[in-house]
Amino acid sequence: MACHEPRLRLPFPSHLRKIVLVGNPNVGKSVFFNALTGLYVDVSNFPGTTLEINHGQVGNDCIIDTPGIYGVSSFNDEERVARDIILAADIVINVVDAVHLDRDLFLTQQLIDMGLPVVVALNMVDEAAREGIKVDHDKLAQLLGVPVVPTIAVKGQGIEELKKAVAYARPGHPIPELEEMLAPLLPKVHRRAETLLILEGDPWIAARHRLKPMDKREEIYLLRRRRVDELVNAVVQEDMSRASFRSILSKWMLKPLTGIPILLGVLYLLYQFIGVFIAQTVxxxxxxxxxQGYYQPFIQELLDPWLGQGPLGTLLIGEFGLLTMTVTYILGLLLPLVVGFYLSLSILEDSGYLPRIAVLVDRILMKLGMNGRGVIPLILGTGCVTAATITTRLLSTPRERTIATFLLAMTIPCSAQLGVIASMLAPLGPRYVVAYVALIFTIFVLAGTVVNRILPGEPSDLFIDLPPLRWPQAQNVLKKTYTKVALFLREATPLFAGGALLIGLLQVTGLLEVIQALLSPLTVSWLKLPKEAATAFIMGFIRRDFGAAGLYSLPLTPEQTLVALVTITIFVPCIASALVILKERGIREALVIWPTILVLAFLIGGILAHILI
Incomplete structure (x- = not known):
């Protein structure tokens, strides 16, 4: 469908030749766009979306930038916008990363299969050389059938050559097996590009032509994957003897044999920093x-003459008061933990190590219903489950976010709780420490496996960029940390205040004692713990480490200690986490997650108690 046809209503001048920049995310398209357009840049909202598209007129050409995509498809607004702009293109400049040709050439081959005039900008050839990668661009041009220009965009190298190569842009060599698939449909659609997209199951393009989308996507994907592998094998040479140490370390991080020990070392350092230094010392x-030493006594002495011991005094300056517990938790507990976590996360992200962790554990987490990105909230959860629950937004689908949220709430103890648990297990000897870790890990795997099978759908594939390893930039790290901490505090403070008010109302009305009394038979008969343990579970809902600490003073045998700690770990997360779950997942999912975890905590704890005691 041509760009001047009214159904698309593209916001670009119809009389100009449209040169469209296309590429994966973070391949340097914006640098090329700025180099090609200079100051002649306009920004338009694409029709029907809130997406802004950069375009600029240079002579009789309109240079158009597109959102970063991994393939021409229509799964989200960015891809649909990019697809329609590509279909309207007179010439496509495909920017590819020389370091990741096995990924980027997939899009290149799709553009060629669509029959579009293409010129390839082989970018970041200097970065490839540092990693011991040499690309024969002449041979690549011969095999693709389109011009290929080596460039270093950030240094301006190859830009002039690329401008000249635009005049020689042409359709390349499509995959031969596609011709037979295209033949029956092409007379009805008339355009090769749109015919191919209909074959690949694009419902929007099929609807434009009043046709049903085909189901050849997987078959075409496999053909294209094989073609790209052949291209890479033919044009890429790797010489690790010339690679930098960073490149070698990057490869070590991705291989299980070396990557897992590196990951364990990083996690140990993170625990020492967050779980020991921040969560305990700071x-x-x-x-x-x-x-507790200065602020709470001051605010209580200041307001006690005015509020006294009545209900209002209990709600504002009591044990769970809005001006006592809420302020103390947010500023004294949460703020240092959140700063520590987001500082660590920003360092891992800016160094380029975080996406490598995701790739390393991707195959394992796929069995639990998530791709490798799921490791990020799970790691964060060992410090603060509340903060980690918010970071489940990083995951690709609602299904994966639900699985991660459930596992965080049920099986991941926060650093504050871990400190108390460690202090209780250490005197019992290594046997009980190993038993606790083995039990929680087994529950984690079983819970993830079961939820993965219950929820409809499949885990999404991991599409993630692997930027080069580098020393984190202090300015970037501090800016990211500040932004994320400020966002977290804005979202968490009202939730904490609401939680404190709820607990205060339960205390004022006497319902808190009623709940404790109702739980006592369950803790004594089923869990085989002292009746005072019921109070620990109530306190555990207010704050996880308070629940574990409530067990600390009880006269427990080693077996009872193990039962109590496993139960309190699985038990419904603290009220702050519970409220964040409500906000992130909605009331329907929250009302499934909370009771399920509550029942499982006492069920598993009781079974363990009857086995050990």
């Missing part, structure tokens, strides 16, 4: 010394 100063 929080002891901010929460216990400053907030």
């Amino acid at each position: 929080v002891e100063i901010t929460e216990e010394r400053i907030m």
Whole structure:
């Protein structure tokens, strides 16, 4: 469908030749766009979307940038916009990353299969050389059937050559097996590009031609994957003896034999920083010394003459008061933890290591219903489940976010809770420590496997960029940390205040004691723990480490300690996490997650108690 046809209503001048920049995310398209257009840039909202598209007129040409895509399809607004602009193109400049040809040439081959005039900008050839990668661009041009220009866009190298090559843009060599598939449909559609998209199951393009989308997507994908592998094998040479140490380290991080020990080492450092230094040393100063030692006595002495011991005083300055517990938790406990976590996350992200962790564990997490991105909230959860639940937004689908949220709420103890658990298990000896870790890990795997099978759908494939490893930039790290911490505090503060108000109302009305009394038979008869353990579970809902700490003073045998700690770990997460789950997943999912975890905590704890005690 041509760009001047009214059904598309593209926001570009129809009389100009349209040169469209296309490529995967983060391949440098914006650098090329700025180099080609200079200051002659306009921005338009694409019809029917909120997406802004950059375009600029240079002579009789309209240079158009597109959102980064991995393939021409229609799964989201970015892809649909890119697809329609590509279909309207007179010439496509396909920017590819020389380091990741096996990924980027997939899109190149699809553009060629669509019959579009293409010129390839082989970008980042300097980065490829540093990683010991040499690309024979002349041979690649011969095999693709289109011009290929090596470039280093950030240094301006190859830009002039690319401008000249545009005049020689042409359709390349499509995959031969496609011709037989295209033949029956092409007379009805008349355009090769749209015919191919209909074969690949694009419902929007099929609807434009009043046809049903075909189901050849998987078959075409396999043909294209084989073709790209052949191209890469033919034109790419790797010489690791010339590669930098960063390149070698990057490859080590992706291989299980070397990547897993590296990951364990990084996790150990993270635990020492967040779980020991931040959660124990720093929080002891901010929460216990400053907030509980100075702030709470000050605010209670200031307001007690006005509020007294009545209901209002309990709600504002009582044990769970809005001006006592809420402020202390947010500033004394959450703020240091959240700063520590987002600082660590920003360092991992800016260094380029975080996406490598995702690739390393992708195959494992796929069995639990998530792709490799799921490791990010799971790692964060060992420090603060509340913050980690918010970061499940990073995952690709609602299904994966639900699985991650469930696993975080049920099986991941936060750093504050881990500190108390470690102090209770350490005197019992390594046998009980190993038993606790083995039990929680087994529950984690079983829970993920079961939820993966229950929820409809499949985990999404991992599409993630692997930027080069580098030393984190202090400015980037601090900016990311500040932005994420500020966002978290804005979202979490009202939730904490609401939670504190709810607990305060339960205390004022006497319902808190009623709940404790109702739980006592369950803890004594089923879990075989002292009746005082019921209070620990109530406190665990208010704050996880309070629940574990409530068990600390009880006279428990080693077996009872193990039962109690496993149960309190699985038990419904603290009220802050529960409220974040409600906000992130909605009331329907929250009302499924909370009761399910509550039942499973006591069920598993009781079974363990009857086995051990």
